[in-house]
Amino acid sequence: MGGKRKNSESEGMEGDNxxxxxxxxxxxxxxxxxxSSIKNKEKRSAxxxxxxxxxxxxxxxKLKARAAAEKRALELGEEPPPKQIPRTIENxxxxxxxxxxxxxxxxxxxxxxxxxxxxxxxDRTPKILITTCRFNSTRGPAxxxxxxxxxxxxxxxxxxxxxxxxxxxxxxxxxxxxxxxxHTNRREPDGLLIIGLPDGPTAHFKLSSLVLRKDIKNxxxxxxHKPELVLNNFTTRLGHRIGRLIxxxxxxxxxFQGRRVxxxxxxxxxIFFRHHRYIFETKESKQSDSKGKKAxxxxxxxxxxxxxxxxxxxxxxxxxxxLVNLQHGTFDTKGGEYEWVHKPEMDTSRxxxxx
Amino acid sequence: MPxxxxxxxxxxxxxRALTFDALGLIKVIEARGGxxxxxDRWGEPDASKCVLAASxxxxxxxxxxxxxxKNGVIEVLNPLNGELLVTVSDFxxxxxxxxxxxxxxxxxxxxxxxxxxxxxxxxLTCTTKGNASVKTVDISDSPEDxxxxxxxxVCASGNIACSQVDGSENYAxxxxxxxxxxxxxxxxxxxxxxxxxxxxxSLGIFTPTxxxxxxxxxxxxxxKVVAGTNSHExxxxxxxxxxxxxxxxxxxxxxIKAVTEDLDGHTIYIGNGSGDLASVDIHTxxxxxxxxxxxxxxxxxFLILGxxxxxxxxxx
Numbered sequence: 001m002g003g004k005r006k007n008s009e010s011e012g013m014e015g016d017n018x019x020x021x022x023x024x025x026x027x028x029x030x031x032x033x034x035x036s037s038i039k040n041k042e043k044r045s046a047x048x049x050x051x052x053x054x055x056x057x058x059x060x061x062k063l064k065a066r067a068a069a070e071k072r073a074l075e076l077g078e079e080p081p082p083k084q085i086p087r088t089i090e091n092x093x094x095x096x097x098x099x100x101x102x103x104x105x106x107x108x109x110x111x112x113x114x115x116x117x118x119x120x121x122x123d124r125t126p127k128i129l130i131t132t133c134r135f136n137s138t139r140g141p142a143x144x145x146x147x148x149x150x151x152x153x154x155x156x157x158x159x160x161x162x163x164x165x166x167x168x169x170x171x172x173x174x175x176x177x178x179x180x181x182x183h184t185n186r187r188e189p190d191g192l193l194i195i196g197l198p199d200g201p202t203a204h205f206k207l208s209s210l211v212l213r214k215d216i217k218n219x220x221x222x223x224x225h226k227p228e229l230v231l232n233n234f235t236t237r238l239g240h241r242i243g244r245l246i247x248x249x250x251x252x253x254x255x256f257q258g259r260r261v262x263x264x265x266x267x268x269x270x271i272f273f274r275h276h277r278y279i280f281e282t283k284e285s286k287q288s289d290s291k292g293k294k295a296x297x298x299x300x301x302x303x304x305x306x307x308x309x310x311x312x313x314x315x316x317x318x319x320x321x322x323l324v325n326l327q328h329g330t331f332d333t334k335g336g337e338y339e340w341v342h343k344p345e346m347d348t349s350r351x352x353x354x355x
Numbered sequence: 356m357p358x359x360x361x362x363x364x365x366x367x368x369x370x371r372a373l374t375f376d377a378l379g380l381i382k383v384i385e386a387r388g389g390x391x392x393x394x395d396r397w398g399e400p401d402a403s404k405c406v407l408a409a410s411x412x413x414x415x416x417x418x419x420x421x422x423x424x425k426n427g428v429i430e431v432l433n434p435l436n437g438e439l440l441v442t443v444s445d446f447x448x449x450x451x452x453x454x455x456x457x458x459x460x461x462x463x464x465x466x467x468x469x470x471x472x473x474x475x476x477x478x479l480t481c482t483t484k485g486n487a488s489v490k491t492v493d494i495s496d497s498p499e500d501x502x503x504x505x506x507x508x509v510c511a512s513g514n515i516a517c518s519q520v521d522g523s524e525n526y527a528x529x530x531x532x533x534x535x536x537x538x539x540x541x542x543x544x545x546x547x548x549x550x551x552x553x554x555x556x557s558l559g560i561f562t563p564t565x566x567x568x569x570x571x572x573x574x575x576x577x578x579k580v581v582a583g584t585n586s587h588e589x590x591x592x593x594x595x596x597x598x599x600x601x602x603x604x605x606x607x608x609x610x611i612k613a614v615t616e617d618l619d620g621h622t623i624y625i626g627n628g629s630g631d632l633a634s635v636d637i638h639t640x641x642x643x644x645x646x647x648x649x650x651x652x653x654x655x656x657f658l659i660l661g662x663x664x665x666x667x668x669x670x671x
Contacts, residue, residue, distance in 0.1 A: 105400060106378060106380065106400050108400075109378050109400030109401070109402070110377075110378060110400070110402075112402070113377070113378065113402030334586075334608065334609070334610075335585055335609075335610055335628075336609075336628065337609075337610070337612065337628040337629075338609065338628055338629045338630065341629045341630060
C-alpha cells in the first residue's frame, strides 16, 4: 500500500515534470522513465511492456516506409534505395591476423611441405581405417555403416582392446592414410578423432546433432561414385589445415557424373556435414512475361524464360563437428605437442572464431 | 548493441626479435613502443631448410648469428641485415646423413675483443645421436668452412634433446631421452657431472628419463641448472651439492618444451606443449605470472637478445 502511494506520488511528480519539460528535448523524458529505476515489479513490467510495444510499432513503421519507398522507386522506374545489410555475428567477426590471404607464398610453401601434400598431389590414394572406442553400442554401429558408405575406400575394423598407439602402428604397416575413431558416450557417438598417417596431425572433434539416414525424410540412397567435396568457410590458417585434413580423407578425382556431393560447411567454428545427391534441371520460368517487359533490351528472351536449378536430395548422415584440439604428430595426448587447444579463456568474445 | 570490450594496447619496451620457422625463414620483428611488426624477412620458404637451432653473439660491433638447418648446413649470418657470411656443411665430419642425425643444439661462442680484426668464430653443435663438436670457422672472403674441429660423443645411448652453454663458456650441458643431464668441461672435453634420477616413489613407480629442455640458472654461476622433462616436471639441480634434483615441481600436463632464465638469476620462464607460458621464482617455486597463448603454436625457442631477455615461438 505504501509502495503504491509512493509510486503514484512519483508518477505524479513525473507528470508535473513532464509538463515542465515538455519544452525540453524528448531525450530527457526517456531517461526519466527508465524501467530499471522503478522498484515496483508490476509498474516496471508495465513500463517495459509499453516501451517494447513502442519499439515494435516504430520498427513496423520503418519497415512499411522502406517497402513503400522501394515500391515507389520501382514504379517510377528509378533505382530502388539500396538494401540495407543486416548486422550478423559473422559480419562483425573480429579481425583475425591468421586469415589466409590468396597471395601468401609462405602458405603455399607450407602446404607443399605438410603431411597431406602427398595425398593431395595424387601420389597416394586415401585409404581410411575406421574404428571405434572400446564400448560401442546402439547408434554407433549404424553411424559407422553410414560413414563407410560416405567415404570411399574406407575399412572398418572392430576395436577389441588394442591401444590406439598400437593401432596407429598397425595401420602404418598396412599403408593406410588416415584413421578415424568414433567415440561413443552413453550409447551415442559424440567424438571423432581423425589421425593422419604416417606422422600426420591428430584432430579431435566433438560430434553432435547426429541424424542417421533412416531418420531423414525423403532421403536418397548414395551410390558408390566418388563424391565431390565442398569445403566452405575455412578461412584462417588453422581452418585451412583442418580443411586439408578433411580433404585428405576423400579421393582427389571426383566423379561428376555420379552427382554426389559431400559438404563440410564451417560456420562459427561448427563444421556441418551434409551428404547430397544433386540434379540440374532447366525450369521454364512462368513469370518471364511480366518481367520480360521490364527487362532491359540487352537481355535475351530465351534466357529469361529458362532457368537452371539444382535439386538436392539428402542422403547419408547429418552431423556437426567442433574442433577440440589439434595435435602435431600421431596420437599422443600426454607427450605430444598441440598446435591448437581450445581453452575456455579463449571464449571471451562472441565475435571471435578460430577456424 | 554488440558487446565488445577493447583492451588497451600495452606499451611494449622497444625490442627487436628474430624468429625462425620450419620453412627456413628468418623474420625480424620490431616494436618501438607500439604494436610489434615484422620488418624484415630473410630467406626463401623451403622446407628442407627448416631451422633447427640458432645462436647469437650479440656484440655492439660486428654481431653474428648462427643458424642450423635441417639439411645439415650451418649458416653464419649478420643479424642486422641477414647477409650470409659463411656456410658450413658437413659439420663434425660425421658420416651419418643429416636426416638421421639432426642438429639439436648450437652455440656460437663470444669472440674476445682482441679478435676484432680476425674473422674467426667458434661453433659448438650437438646432434641427436650425441655427437658434439667444436669447430672454428673463418669468415673471410671465401664463404667456405675451414678450420680445426674437435668431436666427441656425449651419450652412449639415447637421444640428445637439449643442450646449453653457460655464461662463462667453459661448460656445456646436454640432456635428452634416456640421457640424464650431464655437464661437460669444454676445454678438457670431460664429463664433470651427471644427474641422477629421483628415487622411485612409494609405489615403486619410476618415470623414464626424458629431458626436453635445460638451461643454466644464472650467467655467472655454472653450478645451478634447471631442466624440464617430458613428464611436465621442472627440476633444479645444484652441481656442487648432489646429483639428484634439489627442487622439482610439476607444471600442468604436457611436456615442458622450453626453459629459459631471467637476467635476475632466480626467475625462469617455462613453456609447455599445450601453449602455456609461465614465469616461476625458483627460490620459492611460486608461479609468478601465467600467460595464456591461444594462437597456433608448436615449438618454443628462447633467445636472449641484448639487454632484455625475450622469448618467441617458432611455428613449425
